[in-house]
Amino acid sequence: MPKDPRRIRRFAVPVLLALALAQAVPGFSQATRPALVIAWAELDSTALGDEYRNVAVLVPRQLSTALSFIEYRYPGAEESDRATARSAAATIESARVAVAQSRLKRDLVAISVLDPAMRASDLAAADAAVVAAEATLAKALATAGKASPASKADPDAVPLSLWPDNAQGKLLPVVVDPAAVCAEKKVDLLVYGSARLSGGFITVDLSLHVAALGRDAWKGTDHAPPDWVDGMIEAFVRPxxxxxxxxxxxxxxxxxxxxxxxxxxxxxxxxxxRALFFEPGLHSAKASAPGFLEASTSFLVTPGADVPVDFSLDPEDSVGFALSTEPPGAAVHIDGIGAGFTPTGIEGAAFSRIIRLSMPGFEDVQLIVRPRDLLEDRTIALVPSDGRTFNDRFGGGKDAFYRSLGWFVLSLPATALSGGLFQTFFQTATVYRNSGGTDQAVISRLETG
Known part of the structure; x- marks a missing residue:
């Protein structure tokens, strides 16, 4: 049975029109400047002996970690101009593709819609999409080349992110053609180089390739004895x-x-x-923490040098209080250290402490004193002890638990019992006897299930 052409039209045309309109929206390719990506490659170690081959991986990985504080790049005038030109070219190419696709969609509507009235309506919408796409292309062509060259560095910082594989600990293989690698891996900055032995020293040559410039923007060489590669890495960090x-x-x-x-x-x-500063100047900093006195300082920054700013806060005075017991004479231990007998004074401190009070014939008492506690003088009433040691008290609690477990088992119906429960009965009977139980009927029932 032949298919109804109207059903084909109902499903196909809306989809085609949606695609055409989506591709032909003016300005669709004009996004904000994306983040730049920096990648690190393994060093060429062909001229390095097998004994020191790990330098080819060690140096780029440690440098990548040392430079992890970099979050933005400030491109120069040439780089900004080339990035702008590349963006404009990409916009034009996207607009051309949109025009071609919108025309294709219009032609598809013309041959797929059989109903004359519906075809005329759909073609009008498709023609509108073509006109919009052509207008976008015309605007992109008209504005291309009109942007004035940058006379200074781009004042806007561009985010700089690490290549995802580097973030997972992987390095790019040894680089021969940095421009080709940047294009293939879609990275904007590439750090690559080589390592070799020279006169008993390890020599490392590094380069930073900038894809927008199409060339290496920086080159550096350093030397180090095999047992002091860390010093060479440190020397590479700032440049x-x-x-x-x-x-x-x-x-x-x-x-x-x-x-x-x-x-x-x-x-x-x-x-x-840590923080980056790009202009010389005097800055201020403050540090504060609960229980400590606030501290402040000033520091002078000059590009080209690192500045350490250290704070060591002094504890602030805390309110003390008088501690006494009823009866008096209890031994006082603060954080396990003896501090006399009650009544006594407890000095303030900027940190939490545990105070334990103990006296023969009475239960021990523990207090937690925290910073900034505005405590009034306190009198603790000691509770007479039952004469049992901690082990005795713990054992008694355990016996009570097993006893209650035995009575619970007795309350279960016989159909719920299994072979494993008979062993539980026997153990419960033993515990019952050991705890002083003398009811022979209970013992017999537990032992026989």
């Missing part, structure tokens, strides 16, 4: 970081004691442990 960022910087590292102190930098809350 390579400045090349990746695009400008000189000052790295400020904050350390505070206690480590959970709250920091403010230039009056604003700061949650990290």
């Amino acid at each position: 390579l970081a400045e090349a990746a960022i695009g400008k000189g910087y000052a790295l400020v590292r904050f350390r505070a004691s206690p480590p959970d102190a709250n920091l403010t930098v230039d009056g604003k809350a700061f949650a990290g442990s």
Whole structure:
């Protein structure tokens, strides 16, 4: 039976029109500038002996970790111009593809819709999509080349992210053609190089390739004895970081004691442990923590140097109180250290403490004293002891548990019992006898199930 052409039209045409309109929306390819991606490659170790072959992996991995503080790149004028031109070319190409697809969709509507009235309506919508796509292409062509070249570095920082495989601990293989690798892996910055032995030293050559420029923007060489590769890595950090960022910087590292102190930098809350500054100047920082006195300092930054800022907060005075017991004379231990006998004074402190009171013939008492507790003088009434040791008290509780377990078992119907329960009965009977039970009927019933 032949298919109804109207049913074909109902399902096909809306889908085709939706695709055409989606491809032809003006400005669809004009997105904000995406984050740049930096990748690290294994060093070429062909000229390095097998004994030191691990340097080819060790150096890029440790440098990648050392430069993890970089979150943005400030592209120069040439890089910005080339990135803009590349973006414009991509916009034009996308617009051309949209025009071709919208025309294809229009032609498909013309040959697939059999109903004349519906065909005319659908063609009108498809023609509108073609017109919109052609307008987008015309606008892209008209604006291409009109953007004025950047006369200075782009004032806007561009986010810089690590290549996903690097984040998982994988390195790119040895790079021969950096431009081709950048295009294939879709990375914007590529760190690659080689390692070799020279006169008993390990020599490492590194390069930073910038895809937008189509060339290496930085090259560096350093040497180190085989047992001091860490020193060479440290020497690479600043020049390579400045090349990746695009400008000189000052790295400020904050350390505070206690480590959970709250920091403010230039009056604003700061949650990290390090910050980048790109202009010389004087800045202020404060640190505060519960139970400690607030501390503040000023630090001068100059691009090209790292600045450590350390805080060691002093504990603030806490309110003390007088502690006594009824009866008096109880031994006082603070955090396990003897502190005399009651009545006595407890000094304030900026940290929590555990106070234990003990006296022969009375139960021990424990108190937890926290910072900033505004405690009034306290008198603790000691409770006479029952004369039993902790082990005796614990054993008695265990016996009571087993006894209650035995009575629970006795309450179960016979049909719920299994071979395993008979052993439980016997053990319960033993516990019952050991705990002083003398009811022979209970013992007999437990032992026989």
